[in-house]
Amino acid sequence: MNATDLPMTEQDPNDSPGLPMLGIRNYWYPALAAWRLGRKPKGVRILGEDIVLFRDGDKIHALADRCAHRGAKLSMGKCLYPGSGSITCPYHGWTYKGDTGKVIAKLVEGPDAPIPAKARVKTYPVQVFRGAIWVFVGDMDAVALQEDLPECMIDASQWHMIWNWRTYQCNWRLLSDNLAHDQHAPFLHRTAPEMRLKPIFPHATRNFAEPLDNGKGIGHRAHDGINAADYPGLGRFPPKQEWYRLLPASGRGREIDPVKSPAVVKYGIRYRHMSLLPATHLIGRPSGDFFTVRWILPVDENTTILYNFNCFRRRSAFKTLTDRLGWFFWKSWAHDWLFSDQDKWIVERVTPGPELLSRTDIGVAAWRRFCQAHARKPVVSAAASTPAGAPTGAIERAVSARVASDETARARSTAVA
Ligand code: FES
Numbered sequence: 001m002n003a004t005d006l007p008m009t010e011q012d013p014n015d016s017p018g019l020p021m022l023g024i025r026n027y028w029y030p031a032l033a034a035w036r037l038g039r040k041p042k043g044v045r046i047l048g049e050d051i052v053l054f055r056d057g058d059k060i061h062a063l064a065d066r067c068a069h070r071g072a073k074l075s076m077g078k079c080l081y082p083g084s085g086s087i088t089c090p091y092h093g094w095t096y097k098g099d100t101g102k103v104i105a106k107l108v109e110g111p112d113a114p115i116p117a118k119a120r121v122k123t124y125p126v127q128v129f130r131g132a133i134w135v136f137v138g139d140m141d142a143v144a145l146q147e148d149l150p151e152c153m154i155d156a157s158q159w160h161m162i163w164n165w166r167t168y169q170c171n172w173r174l175l176s177d178n179l180a181h182d183q184h185a186p187f188l189h190r191t192a193p194e195m196r197l198k199p200i201f202p203h204a205t206r207n208f209a210e211p212l213d214n215g216k217g218i219g220h221r222a223h224d225g226i227n228a229a230d231y232p233g234l235g236r237f238p239p240k241q242e243w244y245r246l247l248p249a250s251g252r253g254r255e256i257d258p259v260k261s262p263a264v265v266k267y268g269i270r271y272r273h274m275s276l277l278p279a280t281h282l283i284g285r286p287s288g289d290f291f292t293v294r295w296i297l298p299v300d301e302n303t304t305i306l307y308n309f310n311c312f313r314r315r316s317a318f319k320t321l322t323d324r325l326g327w328f329f330w331k332s333w334a335h336d337w338l339f340s341d342q343d344k345w346i347v348e349r350v351t352p353g354p355e356l357l358s359r360t361d362i363g364v365a366a367w368r369r370f371c372q373a374h375a376r377k378p379v380v381s382a383a384a385s386t387p388a389g390a391p392t393g394a395i396e397r398a399v400s401a402r403v404a405s406d407e408t409a410r411a412r413s414t415a416v417a
């Protein structure tokens with residue numbers, strides 16, 4: 001998709017069927033930093049579902065956080081029997097096995113108390129990886145976690161990582177739009193401390209959004225662009241009050257050169273800005289040595305957590321040290337806090353409703369459409385979807401459990417539009 005393809009139309013993203021209010025199901029999401037889960041169970045909310053996490057030694061379990069008896073919160077309970085992989089409800093002592101979700105004892109009814117088959121709660125696939133607890137939320141068997149992670153998060157021998165998180169009081173879609181290359185940075189972030197004395201980012205670029213070869217998302221590109229211009233009747237932008245932009249441009253925000261950039265030549269990375277399902281936006285550098293992976297966790301309708309996984313390519317022990325020192329003493333506050341809080345300030349106050357998309361929104365429009373077309377869906381068995389008496393062969397159309405090869409082929413053959 002490019003700038004000329006996008007008509008100026010009114011759209012209401014809240015009507016988009018592929019962008020559900022509570023987030024895209026059937027993906028892994030980061031639930032909690034593993035160090036935050038100690039001996040006490042912890043409640044989290046993901047895609048509107050209340051989940052209790054608890055650990056038994058090295059093993060972590062995730063169950064629906066509502067006791068099947070009379071609805072008390074299991075996260076207020078305790079793990080009374082270490083080694084048994086169980087958690088006990090704080091109200092009447094029903095005790096649940098973490099791996100099956102079944103009640104194995106009703107502690108105040110005696111060891112012989114009958115336990116009906118219904119006495120169980122939902123279990124969630126859960127895994128610890130790179131210091132985070134990941135939970136698969138959806139309506140199908142979990143895929144391998146690695147399938148949902150970008151390459152720079154998978155291989156710890158090639159990439160080291162520092163990460164943090166921030167809670168936003170807004171729906172996840174507003175934050176996802178903000179990160180889908182919507183070209184707000186030249187304007188909104190021009191007043192961030194790290195940008196204040198420099199020329200503003202190139203803008204009025206020609207923007208493109210294209211499907212990735214692996215079918216998991218789209219890549220964004222922005223070519224050409226200007227740093228300043230005259231607007232008839234108004235004057236120059238940036239305005240003359242911003243005379244203090246005297247330092248040279250630092251190169252931040254620079255686009256990958258498709259022929260010369262090390263990202264392309266050394267590593268075969270084609271895009272420095274990518275948006276992946278379920279709502280994971282990568283922003284990198286033309287060097288190919290850094291990506292910030294911004295993973296959006298929809299909590300409920302009005303709460304969202306943004307995980308920032310800063311991924312640095314391992315080059316040498318010395319470089320690893322300077323990467324980490326640079327993050328602690330500069331980037332953590334200059335970017336992950338002050339710069340990013342400008343986004344938070346805006347998106348927490350956006351009023352959802354009809355929109356008038358424009359040239360800045362090429363990436364946003366492409367991303368919304370990609371989600372609608374390619375988000376993973378559970379397999380619908382032929383038996384479940386066959387109306388009584390209908391010939392089964394007519395509906396042998398089980399929806400693919402993954403962004404399967406035919407979807408991938410479709411993504412390749414049609415420009416995101
Ligand atoms: S509500 Fe949990 S044991 Fe009664």
Ligand SMILES: [Fe+2]
Nearest residue numbers: 184185189343
């Ligand atoms: Fe931003």
